[in-house]
Amino acid sequence: MFRASLHFQDGGTVTIDVAPGQTVVEAALEADAPLRSDCMSGDCGSCIARCSAGTLALDPMTTPIVSEDERDEGIYPTCLTRLTSDARFELPYPLASAPDAPGRHRAALVRIDRLAKNVSRLVMRLDDPEGFRFQPGQYLRLRPPGLRVARPFSIASAPGDLPELELLIRHLPGGQVSGWLESEAAAAGAPLTLQGPLGGFALDDRASRAVFVAGGTGLAPMLSIIRAHAGRLPMLLCFGCTRPEELFLHDELEQIAADMPDLEVWIALMEGASGNVRAGTAVALLADDPVADTSYHLCGPPAMVEAAREVLRARGVPSALIRAERFAVGI
Amino acid sequence: MSTLMPGKIALCQADSLEPGQMTRFEPAGMDPLLLINDGGTFRLIEDDCTHAIASLAEGRLEGQTIFCPLHGGSFDIVTGKAKSLPCKHPLRTFTVAVDDGVVYLA
DSSP, X not given: OEXXXXXXXXXXXXXXXXXXXXXXXXXXXXXXXXXXXXXXXSSSOTTEEEEEESOEEEOXXXXXXXXXXXXXXXXXXXXXXXXXXXXEEEOSSXXXXXXXXXXXXXXXXXXXXXXXTXXXXXXXXXXXXXXXXXXXXXXXXXEOTTOSOOEEXXXXXXXXXXXEEEEEEEOXXXXXXXXXXXXXXXXXXXXXXXXXXXXXXXXOOSSSEEEEEEEGGGHHHHHHHHHHHTTSSOEEEEEEESSGGGOOSHHHHHHHHHHOTTEEEEEEESSSOOTTSEESOXXXXXGGSOOTTEEEEEESOHHHHHHXXXXXXXXXXXXXXXXXXXXXXXX | OOOOOTTSEEEEEGGGSOTTOEEEEOOTTSOOEEEEEETTEEEEEESBOTTTOOBGXXXXXXXXXXXXXXXXXXXXXTTOOXXXXXXXXXXXXXXXXXXXXXXXXX
């Protein structure tokens, strides 16, 4: 039997026994330890942790949820990780004020706002918010009525908005949730089934400043974090979309920035930028920003996340200060 | 012509489901259900995996174990008990009655 010590972002520590051949997540589930996990197949990124001591064996990954560079730095999906010695893991979220364990919940649709050509905001009201205490940055799985599939979406609202929850959903041609969104069935009061809260994406408040790089509906977890934690530390949101007709929440973001003196919002469009919207990508906006004592939070298409990571590394930002929501958000 | 049992929800004709086969029902106002012909005995369980609300009807049945199509967790179709991770919470099970060749949710 090996021992895995789990060290949380706020200094909290939990130690679990891990049997030979068992994955770290299996051991944590068995011990009801607060190591977050979801898919247990290396696809979602919820259980990613940094191993800072010990030796491990990693199962083959079907999706490259962590890059080779990250593996070299000890970053592993712990659902695919088995121990060959005692080990120490650093987790990117706090132990205190832990979210509720994921469970099944019901909600009623309040409204759907078409925010842009390809993005809608879904607002729903939980039938019973008990048991759905979440941390900003987490996601849920949503199943609209009549569908057999449930899809993951990051929560865009703050915990203080409960029992209402807000999601940003990208319309995908042929997508089942998109099809429902555009149908008459998506009317106020429609019963929704959801599972959550899920995921380990959270604010890194250990640096003196936080930067968020968001592409498209990757804005959702950043909005939740900004809404919940504004004022705790200076923040910069770099938000990018492709074309003017795909830009959403522009006015709302400007209003949030005006209301929060410690928050700056920079917006970029790859095509058709004008006024205070800059030309280029959300990642390119980083070129104008100093890097000292800053934590970075990335969420968007995988290519954007990878590009941001490369830019930050080239500027000397240690990987421990860069975190990403890896799930394909909002599809 | 048989008379349906009053007050009970008729699911299907018993001979329409071969042993080893399963089929999904969505009775009005209820969560989806999965009816399984377990070697001649009908088992009725909730269709939503308790882990990530995937439809077990699209999963794989091996003997008395059903495997979720999404993450591969499994349940005992007789007791509803979770048999392998990531499933931890049991499925609800329901009583069925077969009367005059018709399967009912009892």
